[in-house]
Amino acid sequence: MMMTSILEVEHVQKTYKGSTLGIKDVSFTIPNGSIVGFIGENGAGKSTTMGTIIGTLRKDGGTIRIFGEEMDLNQVAFKEEIGVVFDTMQLPGDLTVDKLGNVFQQLYKRWDQQAFSDYIDFFSLPQHKKIKGFSRGMSMKLSVSVALSHHARLLILDEATAGLDPGGRDDVLAALREFVQDQKRGILLSSHITSDIEKIADSLVFIKGGEVLLEVEKFALLDHYGIVQCAPDQYEQLEKSIVVAYRKTGEGFDVLVSNKRSIPSSMKPKHVSIDDITLLLMRGEKG
Template sequence: MAAILEVDQLQKTYADSNFGLKDISFAIPYGSIVGFIGENGAGKSTTMGSILGTLHKDSGTIRIFGKEMDAKDVHIKEDIGAVFDTVKLPGGLTVKKLERVFQQLYSNWNKETYSNLIQLFSLPKDKKISGFSRGMSMKLSVAVALSHEAKLLILDEATAGLDPGGREDMLKVLREFVKGQERSILLSSHITSDIEQIADRLIFIKSGEILLQETKEEILNHYGIVQCDPVEYQNIPSEIRLATRGNEVFFDVLVSDREKLPSSLQSKRFSIDDVTLLLMRGERV
């Protein structure tokens, strides 16, 4: 399947920090939702900013819709909807007045889509944005991103601050967005249960380096997490060991193929959250 976004050997460093992106490479197929998973400071926002051109990359190639990304290309930017947790909308405006601003900015602004999303998200039209909660502001930001006919959404913590009902509405909207197989989403979230619900591919990043990228189906159907002692650990084929977490006596092991485990070991039931903890807090093998 063709990719809507291709990132190849992306590197980014900071003069006043030891942190940096280390050869980040991945592709997002059309019609997919890709979950971008990592702890604070892992490199998710830096990667997203580099893709959008709001941060200057040191090296690497970024292609969107088959073309190398140029932050000055207005047409490419109109086809991308971006929501960052740190971006603040003008507090002195109302939902109605904000629409007038974005109607001038985007040639493909869809008034009907915006109105429907404002209604779905139960946002007050005449209240100043400065009085919005964090969750309300995030809903409004997503409504804007979805209302200018974007083909690629880049969402950083889009479900942050939402109650369960609000998160359900948000996830429903995102699923609808990719239904036609012509659009895609790169979604980061600390709420891995949200990503597990809607993502079809997962990228795990730690300290500026991708640890694992795989389809969600492959991870849930073929990967495994086993609890074992050091002797049992040695019986696990080295080629399927990915990460370990625990102490010298007893620990968990993430494996890439549970069918290759010794008959004495069985994978326990696990979630994407369990995989995330092992990759982020455990040791790579």
């Protein structure tokens, strides 16, 4: 059977002990060879979702299929095939990069020392400096190098470009793009830097209050979606099936529509960026 998805998340829920929060209903897919941008405000549920995928958190409900199979955390093979970068990642501080390779060689059956050395060169990281002396951006690049060097098929990156300078962000994005080139791998990337997501993602998943609001291919979002500013009577003329979200303004409504070509000609859609859409989805009401 031809496998078309690297990851399928279906109706996943997680409640933290003693709290009603966490995630309520999260579903989305990472198709082969694609990068999915995960967008949501602080506390929306991105890290919780990622924790249930990599198995650091136990989900309370729903299904997660990785490479077509239901995830079984007891299978070490799954762990080998998932590369992870979290912004609070701890690497052994007393080691230098050249020693770190030996450690990961023991940890990962498919550790690729050559690939790791190439990434260290590519990111211009020092070989002989103790890791605890690395800046935040350098540590991030090192974590990305590790995640890319054990032949994982799925990468989970939580804020992996945070703290990097623009050149460093571009280098990380280039390395990620190359990683999915063979169409057999996939990446889930959360970031508050929407310009990074706009540059690199093939599709986007928007999450708010622990629920997925919208899962959409980037080209469709930029080509077909639009934001229209309309007076209350114009709002009534809109076909409700294309209203994704709306927000009341002083004079009427800002409305995110899924097909800007099917709005009445008296209304002109604004040219939209992912930032505009994110703001309307996060701060507005669901259509």
